[in-house]
Amino acid sequence: MSILIKNAYIVTMDKDGAGEIPNGFLLIENNLISKIGSIDSIGDISGDNSGDADSISADTVIDAGGAVLMPGLSNTHTHLGMTLLRGYADDMALQSWLETKIWPAEANLTAEDVYYGSLLGCLEMIRSGTTAFCDMYFFMDETAKAVDAAGIRGCLAYGMIEFGDLEKGNKEIAMNEKLVRDWQGKAGGRITTMYGPHAPNTCCQSFIKRVKEAAERDGVGVHIHVLETEAELNYMKENFDMCSVHHLDAVDFWNTSKVPILAAHSVWMSDGDIRLFAEKGVTVSHNPVSNMKLASGIAPIQKMLDAGVKVTLGTDGCASNNNLNMFEEMKTAALLQKVGTMDPTALPAKAVVEMATVNGGRVIDSMTGVLKAGNKADMILVDTSKANATPIFDVYSHLVYSAAASDVKTMIVDGKILMQDYNVLVMDEKEIMKKANECALSLAERAKAK
Numbered sequence: 001m002s003i004l005i006k007n008a009y010i011v012t013m014d015k016d017g018a019g020e021i022p023n024g025f026l027l028i029e030n031n032l033i034s035k036i037g038s039i040d041s042i043g044d045i046s047g048d049n050s051g052d053a054d055s056i057s058a059d060t061v062i063d064a065g066g067a068v069l070m071p072g073l074s075n076t077h078t079h080l081g082m083t084l085l086r087g088y089a090d091d092m093a094l095q096s097w098l099e100t101k102i103w104p105a106e107a108n109l110t111a112e113d114v115y116y117g118s119l120l121g122c123l124e125m126i127r128s129g130t131t132a133f134c135d136m137y138f139f140m141d142e143t144a145k146a147v148d149a150a151g152i153r154g155c156l157a158y159g160m161i162e163f164g165d166l167e168k169g170n171k172e173i174a175m176n177e178k179l180v181r182d183w184q185g186k187a188g189g190r191i192t193t194m195y196g197p198h199a200p201n202t203c204c205q206s207f208i209k210r211v212k213e214a215a216e217r218d219g220v221g222v223h224i225h226v227l228e229t230e231a232e233l234n235y236m237k238e239n240f241d242m243c244s245v246h247h248l249d250a251v252d253f254w255n256t257s258k259v260p261i262l263a264a265h266s267v268w269m270s271d272g273d274i275r276l277f278a279e280k281g282v283t284v285s286h287n288p289v290s291n292m293k294l295a296s297g298i299a300p301i302q303k304m305l306d307a308g309v310k311v312t313l314g315t316d317g318c319a320s321n322n323n324l325n326m327f328e329e330m331k332t333a334a335l336l337q338k339v340g341t342m343d344p345t346a347l348p349a350k351a352v353v354e355m356a357t358v359n360g361g362r363v364i365d366s367m368t369g370v371l372k373a374g375n376k377a378d379m380i381l382v383d384t385s386k387a388n389a390t391p392i393f394d395v396y397s398h399l400v401y402s403a404a405a406s407d408v409k410t411m412i413v414d415g416k417i418l419m420q421d422y423n424v425l426v427m428d429e430k431e432i433m434k435k436a437n438e439c440a441l442s443l444a445e446r447a448k449a450k
C-alpha cells in the first residue's frame with residue numbers, strides 16, 4: 001500500500017534535515033515514510049533524484065491543497081477512560097476532587113465503561129490531531145482493544161495505587177505485569193506498555209522501587225505523577241523530610257540507564273530537582289490546562305528546558321481538563337510560561353510544537369515525531385484555508401496561537417488513513433458517542449446510589 005501526499009506545506013520537525021518544505025510531497029509505502037521533498041526541486045532535500053512528485057505512482061493520492069503536513073501530536077499524559085467523567089466534578093483542588101468525587105465514581109467503573117470511554121477518547125484524539133498517547137488507568141485491556149480498533153498509537157500503563165498495603169500492592173503489580181505481557185508490541189507495534197505507579201504520596205517507596213525493578217526486568221518504562229501539588233510536596237516533607245523527587249532518588253528510581261521514566265506534572269520542582277531530572281534523563285509531561293484548572297501551580301518549564309530536561313505535553317484526564325485538545329494545550333503551555341515568568345520570550349511557539357511532536361514522539365516510539373524518510377507514517381494535515389489561518393507569517397506561530405483542533409482534516413497513523421477530509425474512516429462516531437454517553441450516565445447513577 002502506498003499513499004502520496006502532494007501540495008503540502010510540510011513542517012518536518014527534523015532538526016538535522018529539511019525543516020519546512022513549502023511546496024512539498026511525501027510518499028508512504030506500507031507503514032513508513034519512503035520519500036519526502038519539494039515538488040519544485042526534487043532531490044535537494046531528500047537526496048533522491050528519482051523524479052518529480054507527479055511521476056511517483058501511489059495507490060492513493062492526497063492533494064493537500066496547501067495544508068500544513070506535520071507529525072501527529074503526542075499526548076503524553078492522560079487517563080483515557082475518564083472521558084466518561086468529563087464535567088463530573090469541576091472547580092476543586094486535586095486531593096478533595098480525587099477523594100470525594102473521582103475515586104468514589106471510579107469504584108463503580110466496569111470494563112464496558114472503560115472500553116467505550118477509551119473509544120470516545122480515541123475519536124476525540126483523531127479529530128484533534130493526536131496520533132499517539134501515554135495512558136495510565138484501569139481496565140487497560142479495554143483501552144488496548146479500543147486503541148487497536150481505532151488505529152492510533154498508545155503507550156498504556158495500569159494505574160497502581162497501594163497506600164503502603166503490601167497485599168494490595170501485590171495485586172496491583174500483577175495487573176500491570178499482565179498488561180505488559182498481553183499487550184507489549186501488539187496491534188502491529190502500535191501498542192506499547194509501561195508500569196504506572198500512581199504517585200509518591202499514594203504508593204510507598206519500597207513499592208515504587210519494586211515497580212522499577214519489574215519495569216527493568218520487562219524492558220518497559222515507568223509513568224508516574226510527581227510533585228503535582230504543593231499539598232504533595234508538604235506531605236512528603238512532613239512525613240519523609242524530603243520532597244518526592246529526593247525520596248525516590250534514595251532508591252535510585254530516576255536512573256534511566258535501563259528504562260525511560262515519564263514524570264507527569266512536576267510542578268513543584270526545586271532547582272535541585274530540575275538538575276537531577278536533567279542529569280538522569282527523566283522526561284517530564286507538562287499538563288498546563290489541568291494544572292490551571294485544579295489550581296495546582298505553574299510548572300517551571302522554561303527553567304527545565306534551559307537545564308536540558310526533556311519536556312513533552314499532555315492533557316491529563318478529561319475530568320480535569322476537560323478535553324483531549326492538544327492545540328489548546330500547546331497554546332496554554334506557551335501563555336502560561338510567559339505569564340508565570342513575566343517574560344514574553346519564554347516558551348516560544350516552535351519550542352512548544354517540538355514538545356508536542358518530536359519530544360512526545362520519542363517517548364512513545366522513537367520512529368515517530370519527525371517527518372523523515374525511514375520514520376513511521378504518523379502525520380496530520382492542518383487546514384489552512386480558513387479565516388483563522390489568514391495570513392500565516394510563521395507556521396509555528398499559526399499552529400500554537402491561532403490554529404484550532406477542528407482544523408485537523410486528515411490523519412494517517414502507521415501508514416493507514418484514519419480520517420480524510422474530516423471524515424473519520426475507522427469508527428461509527430454517532431454510535432460511539434451514544435454508547436459512551438449511556439455508560440457515563442449509568443456510571444454516575446451507580447456512583448450516586450452508593
Ligand SMILES: C[C@H]1O[C@@H](n2cnc3c(O)ncnc32)[C@H](O)[C@@H]1O
Pocket residue numbers: 079094098102103106136137138159160198225228290316317320
Ligand atoms: C490513575 C488514577 O489517576 C487519577 N488521576 C486523574 N487525574 C489525576 C491527576 O491530575 N493527578 C493524580 N491522579 C489523577 C485517576 O482518576 C485514577 O484514579
Ligand SMILES: [Zn+2]
Pocket residue numbers: 077078079225264316317
Ligand atoms: Zn494524571
